[in-house]
Amino acid sequence: MGLSPESALRQWHKRHLRRVDLDVRFLRLGTSARVLVFLQLFASVSCVLAAIVWEDVLFYAVIVLVWLLPKGYLAYLRAKRVGKFEEQLDGWLLTLANMLKATASLADAVRATVDLVRPPISEELDVVVKEGDLGTPFDQALRNMGDRIDSRLLSSALTTLLVGRQTGGELPKLLEESAAVLREMARLEGMVRAQTSQAKAQAYVLATIPAAFFIGFQLISPGFFEPLLQSATGYTIIGAAVFLWIGALYVGRKILNPDI
Secondary structure, three states, X not given: OXXXXXXXXXXXXXXXXXXXXXXXXXXXXXXXXHHHHHHHHHHHHHHHHHHHHHOOOHHHHHHHHHHHHHHXXXXXXXXXXXXXXXXXXXXXXXHHHHHHHHOOOHHHHHHHHHHHOOOOHHHHHHHHHHHHHOOOOXXXXXXXXXXXXXXXXXXXXXXXXXXXXXXXXXXXXXXXXXXXXXXHHHHHHHHHHHHHHHHHHHHHHHHHHHHHHHHHHHHHOOOOOHHHHOOHHHHHHHHHHHHHHHHHHHHHHHHHOOOO
C-alpha cells in the first residue's frame, strides 16, 4: 500500500523538495531539484542494501553524508552568492540614486540599473523587472527579491527604499545614506569575520572528529562498535552521543556567528 497524501514521510519529502528547488532556482544550477532528490534517495537505498549484503554498519554512516553534504554544499553556494550580492549592494544603491535624479519612476530607474551592474545583482534585478512587466506590483516584486535572497542588508535597504517612496521622502538622498551605512556595516562585519575565522576553522575540525574516528575504527577493526548495537544500553549511548554532538555544533555555531 502506497503512502497516503498526508503521511509524515510524504510531507517531509515535499518540504525537502521545495527547499532544494528554491536553492536550485536561486543558484541557477543547470539541473532540477527532482533529479537531485532522486539521486539522494537512490544513493540511500543503495547504501541500505550494501549494509545488509556486506553486513557493515559503515554504509549507514554514508547515508548521513548523502543527505548532509549536498545540503551543506547548496548552503555554501547560496551564502557565497548572497555575499557577492551584498558586496554589490551599496554600489547599486548609489547607481539607483543617480538614476532617480533623472527620472521620478522607481521602476524605470531600477530597469536602467540592470545593464549598469554585474551579476549576481543584475540577474535578480532582471527578475524584478520581468515580474513588473507581467503585472506584479513593483513594490511586491522588490519584496519578492528580498525573500529570494534572504539578506539582512538587502532587507534593510529595501525597507528604507519602500518606506521612503510611500512617505514621499527624497529617495536619492535616502539611498546615498543607506549606501554609506551599508559600507560601514560591511567594514564591521569584516572585522568580526577576521576575528572569528580561526575559531570557525577549529570548530569545523572538531565537528568532523567523531565521524572520522568512527570511520577509522571501522576500517582498522571491523565490528568494533557492534557491541553497542546489541543492547538497549548501547543504543542509548549512541543516541546520547549524537545528541550531545549536535548540541555542541549548535552552540558553537551560535557563539561564532554573533549579530552585530
